[in-house]
Amino acid sequence: xxxxxxxxxxxxxxxxxxxxxxxxxxxxxxxxxxxxxxxxxxxxxxxxxxxxxxxxxxxxxxxxxxxxxxxxxxxxxxxxxxxxxxxxxxxxxxxxxxxxxxxxxxxxxxxxxxxxxxxxxxxxxxxxxxxxxxxxxxxxxxxxxxxxxxxxxxxxxxxxxxxxxxxxxxxxxxxxxxxxxxxxxxxxxxxxxxxxxxxxxxxxxxxxxxxxxxxxxxxxxxxxxxxxxxxxxxxxxxxxxxxxxxxxxxxxxxxxxxxxxxxxxxxxxxxxxxxxxxxxxxxxxxxxxxxxxxxxxxxxxxxxxxxxxxxxxxxxxxxxxxxxxxxxxxxxxxxxxxxxxxxxxxxxxx
Amino acid sequence: xxxxxxxxxxxxxxxxxxxxxxxxxxxxxxxxxxxxxxxxxxxxxxxxxxxxxxxxxxxxxxxxxxxxxxxxxxxxxxxxxxxxxxxxxxxxxxxxxxxxxxxxxxxxxxxxxxxxxxxxxxxxxxxxxxxxxxxxxxxxxxxxxxxxxxxxxxxxxxxxxxxxxxxxxxxxxxxxxxxxxxxxxxxxxxxxxxxxxxxxxxxxxxxxxxxxxxxxxxxxxxxxxxxxxxxxxxxxxxxxxxxxxxxxxxxxxxxxxxxxxxxxxxxxxxxxxxxxxxxxxxxxxxxxxxxxxxxxxxxxxxxxxxxxxxxxxxxxxxxxxxxxxxxxxxxxxxxxxxx
Amino acid sequence: xxxxxxxxxxxxxxxxxxxxxxxxxxxxxxxxxxxxxxxxxxxxxxxxxxxxxxxxxxxxxxxxxxxxxxxxxxxxxxxxxxxxxxxxxxxxxxxxxxxxxxxxxxxxxxxxxxxxxxxxxxxxxxxxxxxxxxxxxxxxxxxxxxxxxxxxxxxxxxxxxxxxxxxxxxxxxxxxxxxxxxxxxxxxxxxxxxxxxxxxxxxxxxxxxxxxxxxxxxxxxxxxxxxxxxxxxxxxxxxxxxxxxxxxxxxxxxxxxxxxxxxxxxxxxxxxxxxxxxxxxxxxxxxxxxxxx
Numbered sequence: 017x018x019x020x021x022x023x024x025x026x027x028x029x030x031x032x033x034x035x036x037x038x039x040x041x042x043x044x045x046x047x048x049x050x051x052x053x054x055x056x057x058x059x060x061x062x063x064x065x066x067x068x069x070x071x072x073x074x075x076x077x078x079x080x081x082x083x084x085x086x087x088x089x090x091x092x093x094x095x096x097x098x099x100x101x102x103x104x105x106x107x108x109x110x111x112x113x114x115x116x117x118x119x120x121x122x123x124x125x126x127x128x129x130x131x132x133x134x135x136x137x138x139x140x141x142x143x144x145x146x147x148x149x150x151x152x153x154x155x156x157x158x159x160x161x162x163x164x165x166x167x168x169x170x171x172x173x174x175x176x177x178x179x180x181x182x183x184x185x186x187x188x189x190x191x192x193x194x195x196x197x198x199x200x201x202x203x204x205x206x207x208x209x210x211x212x213x214x215x216x217x218x219x220x221x222x223x224x225x226x227x228x229x230x231x232x233x234x235x236x237x238x239x240x241x242x243x244x245x246x247x248x249x250x251x252x253x254x255x256x257x258x259x260x261x262x263x264x265x266x267x268x269x270x271x272x273x274x275x276x277x278x279x280x281x282x283x284x285x286x287x288x289x290x291x292x293x294x295x296x297x298x299x300x301x302x303x304x305x306x307x308x309x310x311x312x313x314x315x316x317x318x319x320x321x322x323x324x325x326x327x328x329x330x331x332x333x334x335x336x337x338x339x340x341x342x343x344x345x346x347x348x349x350x351x352x353x354x355x356x357x358x359x360x361x362x363x364x365x366x
Numbered sequence: 367x368x369x370x371x372x373x374x375x376x377x378x379x380x381x382x383x384x385x386x387x388x389x390x391x392x393x394x395x396x397x398x399x400x401x402x403x404x405x406x407x408x409x410x411x412x413x414x415x416x417x418x419x420x421x422x423x424x425x426x427x428x429x430x431x432x433x434x435x436x437x438x439x440x441x442x443x444x445x446x447x448x449x450x451x452x453x454x455x456x457x458x459x460x461x462x463x464x465x466x467x468x469x470x471x472x473x474x475x476x477x478x479x480x481x482x483x484x485x486x487x488x489x490x491x492x493x494x495x496x497x498x499x500x501x502x503x504x505x506x507x508x509x510x511x512x513x514x515x516x517x518x519x520x521x522x523x524x525x526x527x528x529x530x531x532x533x534x535x536x537x538x539x540x541x542x543x544x545x546x547x548x549x550x551x552x553x554x555x556x557x558x559x560x561x562x563x564x565x566x567x568x569x570x571x572x573x574x575x576x577x578x579x580x581x582x583x584x585x586x587x588x589x590x591x592x593x594x595x596x597x598x599x600x601x602x603x604x605x606x607x608x609x610x611x612x613x614x615x616x617x618x619x620x621x622x623x624x625x626x627x628x629x630x631x632x633x634x635x636x637x638x639x640x641x642x643x644x645x646x647x648x649x650x651x652x653x654x655x656x657x658x659x660x661x662x663x664x665x666x667x668x669x670x671x672x673x674x675x676x677x678x679x680x681x682x683x684x685x686x687x688x689x690x691x692x693x694x695x696x697x698x699x700x701x702x703x704x705x
Numbered sequence: 706x707x708x709x710x711x712x713x714x715x716x717x718x719x720x721x722x723x724x725x726x727x728x729x730x731x732x733x734x735x736x737x738x739x740x741x742x743x744x745x746x747x748x749x750x751x752x753x754x755x756x757x758x759x760x761x762x763x764x765x766x767x768x769x770x771x772x773x774x775x776x777x778x779x780x781x782x783x784x785x786x787x788x789x790x791x792x793x794x795x796x797x798x799x800x801x802x803x804x805x806x807x808x809x810x811x812x813x814x815x816x817x818x819x820x821x822x823x824x825x826x827x828x829x830x831x832x833x834x835x836x837x838x839x840x841x842x843x844x845x846x847x848x849x850x851x852x853x854x855x856x857x858x859x860x861x862x863x864x865x866x867x868x869x870x871x872x873x874x875x876x877x878x879x880x881x882x883x884x885x886x887x888x889x890x891x892x893x894x895x896x897x898x899x900x901x902x903x904x905x906x907x908x909x910x911x912x913x914x915x916x917x918x919x920x921x922x923x924x925x926x927x928x929x930x931x932x933x934x935x936x937x938x939x940x941x942x943x944x945x946x947x948x949x950x951x952x953x954x955x956x957x958x959x960x961x962x963x964x965x966x967x968x969x970x971x972x973x974x975x976x977x978x979x980x981x982x983x984x985x986x987x988x989x990x991x992x993x994x995x996x997x998x
Contacts (some may be wrong), residue, residue, distance in 0.1 A: 101888030390845030
């Protein structure tokens with residue numbers, strides 16, 4: 017059980033900045049997700065927590081104790097790697113026992129602990145196989161089992177689901193969530209998949225280009241994205257963003273005009289709204305433009321326009337029919353809109 | 367990886383390489399500026415009834431003592447580099463003045479040991495390297511075209527000339543081209559000259575050495591290219607086909623560009639290896655017709671009088687040659703790395 | 706892979722097959738010829754009268770009574786004590802391969818895992834060292850080795866060969882270790898190993914294919930060396946290759962050449978066997994550097 021603090025942590029390679037001034041407190045028993053596109057520094061941050069990467073600047077503290085100079089083995093962590101890092105020459109049982117063996121846990125305790133982990137990860141039937149004879153999902157569970165066999169103070173997971181197929185990913189995700197709530201171990205989880213982040217996290221850290229973009233609960237991040245990067249990264253589909261001019265509470269862009277917005281801010285503004293918040297109307301609407309495409313998603317249809325440079329999509333019922341090129345209108349109420357400064361990308365307070 | 371663990375992991379290799387590669391280079395460079403002590407001469411005046419005569423004799427003891435005390439010899443500066451056996455500035459200048467026309471100058475250069483060795487080494491490198499690549503490429507394409515079941519044995523036999531010890535491989539060829547061997551007889555029959563002998567002809571000797579070089583190195587090029595051919599993107603090949611490319615166009619525009627990095631790799635390795643050509647000259651007993659830089663060093667070192675300084679100077683010149691040869695590669699790697 | 710794109714027309718097939726047969730003759734025939742000839746007398750092997758004598762052994766028949774003779778082998782192995790050279794070669798090769806691989810795996814592993822700039826420089830220097838002809842270095846060894854009385858010994862030669870092998874070994878093992886996922890040793894370190902324990906418990910069990918391949922090439926380098934062994938070994942410590950060369954140097958008494966021929970065949974045989982058993986590893990080793998370079 018541990019509280020994790022990162023104080024102005026930096027990672028640089030020569031002139032290249034991998035992680036820029038990362039500052040965060042992770043509470044005991046928290047499930048924290050680092051989310052961002054590849055190369056944003058999220059894995060590097062985790063590897064610095066693990067001690068696999070040197071910290072260029074700043075401090076990492078476990079329960080108030082600086083661990084910068086500790087070897088990974090001395091940090092009392094366990095980690096699940098993207099490609100699992102299973103030992104190919106050892107059986108499943110031996111793989112899971114390995115941490116106990118090298119940490120000189122008394123031999124007589126091994127079997128109980130390993131079997132406990134095996135049960136929790138439902139690997140009873142595969143204990144004596146080698147990793148090469150396992151499916152992707154089973155290997156993933158071995159990696160999980162190896163991580164939980166000891167009770168470490170921190171779990172680290174580096175994109176543990178990215179090598180699984182879509183279906184398995186959903187079930188394993190649930191399993192991870194369940195395991196963590198049982199074990200109550202502080203967990204840091206790295207992913208580029210926002211759905212994983214939303215479903216698993218107590219708090220999400222959105223990162224881009226080495227910098228923290230926003231920290232918050234999944235709801236916070238979804239409802240009030242701090243900038244256009246977060247807005248365009250979170251949600252499926254991502255938030256629609258249209259550039260235009262805001263003046264006296266009226267936003268105007270190509271083929272779009274929204275009234276009733278706050279009168280405070282003005283100038284070049286990017287207007288954001290979510291596809292599921294707006295609706296298609298027959299009468300007058302805020303968007304009025306020829307349709308670019310229509311896609312049937314199953315439970316709904318997605319209508320897309322081209323407004324200026326941006327593609328804007330809105331969800332509608334699956335029975336809706338229109339031809340590409342037809343003029344289609346949509347209602348965008350002012351209360352669903354988010355405003356961002358076009359120049360900085362930062363959210364404009366309403 | 368942490369600096370300290372890196373240090374301990376590479377320590378044994380580093381120590382060995384420093385002691386036995388870096389230090390010898392330093393030692394060679396130093397040695398090349400010194401020359402062996404001359405013998406200590408004693409002058410003794412013998413005065414007899416018919417007057418005094420000066421007699422000189424070698425003081426063996428003093429000579430040995432001097433050589434013992436300063437094994438490096440006495441400092442000679444660049445003298446060894448410029449003497450007749452190396453860069454031979456004086457002789458080259460004289461030849462330049464005397465010669466009429468470049469061919470004449472060239473042939474007088476080839477009478478100087480260093481230029482003779484350099485000339486053969488460079489010719490050998492320049493001819494064998496491209497031929498190796500071409501032959502290796504053709505064999506690779508051919509092996510790729512035959513039935514799968516034949517490929518294993520083909521690769522097995524193809525590897526032999528490369529794997530076999532150079533000295534031994536070249537001996538085997540040498541015995542065959544001997545005037546009394548099967549190839550030698552074949553050549554005599556072809557040229558319709560019963561007295562034809564590879565041993566006696568400089569031109570034939572050069573050709574034989576190069577034939578050996580290609581024979582020895584082509585398997586390496588072949589294996590590398592063959593492995594490269596297995597990774598040619600079938601999608602690209604098929605799309606080239608759909609786009610209407612003929613067989614030759616497919617090789618020209620898809621296969622060859624795919625293999626280009628490998629060509630560079632093979633060329634680099636071959637340049638390094640061909641520049642040190644050595645064993646075949648021993649096996650072919652070719653030193654009258656062709657010597658190489660490596661052979662020149664070996665020749666100085668061997669024998670009763672070990673001409674350490676002379677060998678060292680040739681070594682330094684060889685190392686400089688390697689440096690020039692490799693400089694494009696080094697510059698490129700440097701640029702790639704800094705990008 | 707038998708799609709239309711890779712299918713061959715009959716003409717191409719015939720051309721390819723014809724060319725290959727020619728190449729195979731060029732590559733393999735000299736060995737077979739010499740192997741056959743090594744069981745003849747010199748007069749047949751080098752036949753003034755008729756090259757076909759080497760095939761049928763006309764003189765061998767008249768000189769020894771059979772069409773094959775082991776005289777060359779007897780002369781080389783017993784009379785000239787070639788077996789001594791074989792023993793020395795065995796000692797040198799075993800030691801060189803073992804030491805090279807021990808040092809090389811440690812260094813190659815570190816080079817593959819270090820992300821720092823100096824690892825790159827290290828490899829670049831190794832490449833430059835690889836380009837040095839061994840004979841140029843030999844002229845640097847002689848004087849100090851004479852001075853310190855190290856010359857002529859097998860142990861000195863072994864260490865020198867190991868050192869000359871290192872650049873190559875490091876490059877090759879480095880590229881093999883790069884192919885072992887980093888997750889493996891990192892998870893071991895998280896599980897509680899030091900760097901060295903991770904190497905020992907986790908990397909060593911999975912590194913054998915690469916090590917065997919590299920070992921084959923170290924073996925070849927040691928086995929095939931002439932420049933170093935001929936200059937650094939005293940006569941009684943000679944290995945096979947300088948010994949063969951010395952057969953040539955001695956005056957050409959009758960039959961002496963046949964000693965050399967049979968010694969050459971004896972020296973080639975192990976290589977032959979090696980290619981037979983390790984063809985796959987050799988091919989993968991030759992391409993390991995190339996595919997990434």
